Amino acid sequence: xxxxxxxxxxxxxxxxxxxxxxxxxxxxxxxxxxxxxxxxxxxxxxxxxxxxxxxxxxxxxxxxxxxxxxxxxxxxxxxxxxxxxxxxxxxxxxxxxxxxxxxxxxxxxxxxxxxxxxxxxxxxxxxxxxxxxxxxxxxxxxxxxxxxxxxxxxxxxxxxxxxxxxxxxxxxxxxxxxxxxxxxxxxxxxxxxxxxxxxxxxxxxxxxxxxxxxxxxxxxxxxxxxxxxxxxxxxxxxxxxxxxxxxxxxxxxxxxxxxxxxxxxxxxxxxxxxxxxxxxxxxxxxxxxxxxxxxxxxxxxxxxxxxxxxxxxxxxxxxxxxxxxxxxxxxxxxxxxxxxxxxxxxxxxxxxxxxxxxxxxxxxxxxxxxxxxxxxxxxxxxxxxxxxxxxxxxxxx
Numbered sequence: 001x002x003x004x005x006x007x008x009x010x011x012x013x014x015x016x017x018x019x020x021x022x023x024x025x026x027x028x029x030x031x032x033x034x035x036x037x038x039x040x041x042x043x044x045x046x047x048x049x050x051x052x053x054x055x056x057x058x059x060x061x062x063x064x065x066x067x068x069x070x071x072x073x074x075x076x077x078x079x080x081x082x083x084x085x086x087x088x089x090x091x092x093x094x095x096x097x098x099x100x101x102x103x104x105x106x107x108x109x110x111x112x113x114x115x116x117x118x119x120x121x122x123x124x125x126x127x128x129x130x131x132x133x134x135x136x137x138x139x140x141x142x143x144x145x146x147x148x149x150x151x152x153x154x155x156x157x158x159x160x161x162x163x164x165x166x167x168x169x170x171x172x173x174x175x176x177x178x179x180x181x182x183x184x185x186x187x188x189x190x191x192x193x194x195x196x197x198x199x200x201x202x203x204x205x206x207x208x209x210x211x212x213x214x215x216x217x218x219x220x221x222x223x224x225x226x227x228x229x230x231x232x233x234x235x236x237x238x239x240x241x242x243x244x245x246x247x248x249x250x251x252x253x254x255x256x257x258x259x260x261x262x263x264x265x266x267x268x269x270x271x272x273x274x275x276x277x278x279x280x281x282x283x284x285x286x287x288x289x290x291x292x293x294x295x296x297x298x299x300x301x302x303x304x305x306x307x308x309x310x311x312x313x314x315x316x317x318x319x320x321x322x323x324x325x326x327x328x329x330x331x332x333x334x335x336x337x338x339x340x341x342x343x344x345x346x347x348x349x350x351x352x353x354x355x356x357x358x359x360x361x362x363x364x365x366x367x368x369x370x371x372x373x374x375x376x377x378x379x380x381x382x383x384x385x386x387x388x389x390x391x392x393x394x395x396x397x
Contacts, residue, residue, distance in 0.1 A: 008034050011047040019048075020056065023064075030066040040073035049078035049094070052087035061098060068098045075107035076115070083112045083128075086121035095132070102132055109141035110149075117149035122156050129164060136164045143173035144181075151181035154189045161198065168198045176206040183215035188227040195231060202234050209241035217246040218253055232386050235394075281338045281354065294339040298327065 001009075007026045010019040012034075023029060029044055036042035045066040048056045057078070060066040068078050079100040082090040091112075094100040102112050113134045116124040125146070128134040136146040147166045150156040157178070160166040169177050179200045182190040191212070194200040202212050210218075213234050216225040225246070228234045236246050244252075280297075327335050 050081040083116040120153040183212040
């Protein structure tokens with residue numbers, strides 16, 4: 001292996017001691033450029049800045065005449081690389097002593113601040129905003145703000161929203177908000193924060209009519225997909241502008257985990273056909289007394305048929321409809337009584353069954369049973385109201 005190649009390898013592998021030993025032995029270090037990951041024309045200065053080697057970075061510029069303005073194949077200068085690595089001391093040197101432009105952009109018009117956000121470099125972000133007053137709402141050529149770029153990193157998202165007052169509903173050129181961007185990444189901590197703390201609407205659509213559920217499905221992010229459904233605020237059957245549902249996207253992308261959950265969802269809908277009887281739906285939080293009420297109704301009926309049931313809620317697989325009775329009642333007439341499980345993990349299957357029922361000619365009556373003595377009751381009441389409201393709205397339209 002040539003000496004230049006050995007030196008490059010030491011920089012690439014972040015072997016500081018070997019790099020320092022080999023650097024003085026190499027002729028014209030400023031001419032050494034190689035492919036780094038997927039980027040061509042990467043110099044030793046790029047790598048040194050990325051590694052956070054301040055002394056080596058200084059030597060490359062002052063002793064070996066490396067150009068701090070030189071760009072790699074992605075249009076990045078060494079300041080971008082230092083920001084990627086979260087190395088504030090290297091950034092300070094490049095800005096203060098080498099006069100690097102902190103507003104310099106790469107080939108997709110990402111500034112240094114955008115790069116820091118994408119790589120989770122919180123210290124670099126605070127330095128750029130607090131000391132150099134960089135604008136966190138500045139957009140790249142896709143219209144993405146720094147908040148969009150930080151969608152994978154909960155600490156940066158909280159800082160930008162809470163300390164810098166960034167707008168979580170700001171859109172890029174595709175009309176996506178940070179919620180869409182966060183749907184790509186695991187775990188779902190950013191999604192949870194945006195929905196629960198920032199009141200972001202998980203049914204917000206982009207230019208293609210896609211909700212965060214579409215995005216999570218398309219990226220095979222089953223963890224975020226399942227969380228979104230558990231909120232009771234999302235419609236997994238919503239169609240994009242091209243008429244595609246999350247199930248269709250999962251099939252096209254061949255994401256097995258997400259596809260498995262969606263197949264259960266779709267199966268429960270088709271297994272409970274529309275009926276001409278009046279459907280009485282008992283919904284509400286767990287332990288509120290729904291099953292007790294259903295027993296009273298069932299016991300006072302003249303005849304009943306159990307269409308489908310589960311008895312042990314704790315051991316039930318999600319996407320189960322509930323206990324269903326077809327009744328001929330003295331007072332209520334002919335009804336189909338649905339006793340839905342109150343646990344949030346069943347909301348997606350409930351939504352599918354409710355949508356199917358509302359498409360029929362028969363009437364539906366909702367009885368929402370809530371135990372107001374429980375702290376979570378009000379929250380669960382709102383979740384059920386959201387499910388009922390969404391499905392009723394679709395039926396009316």
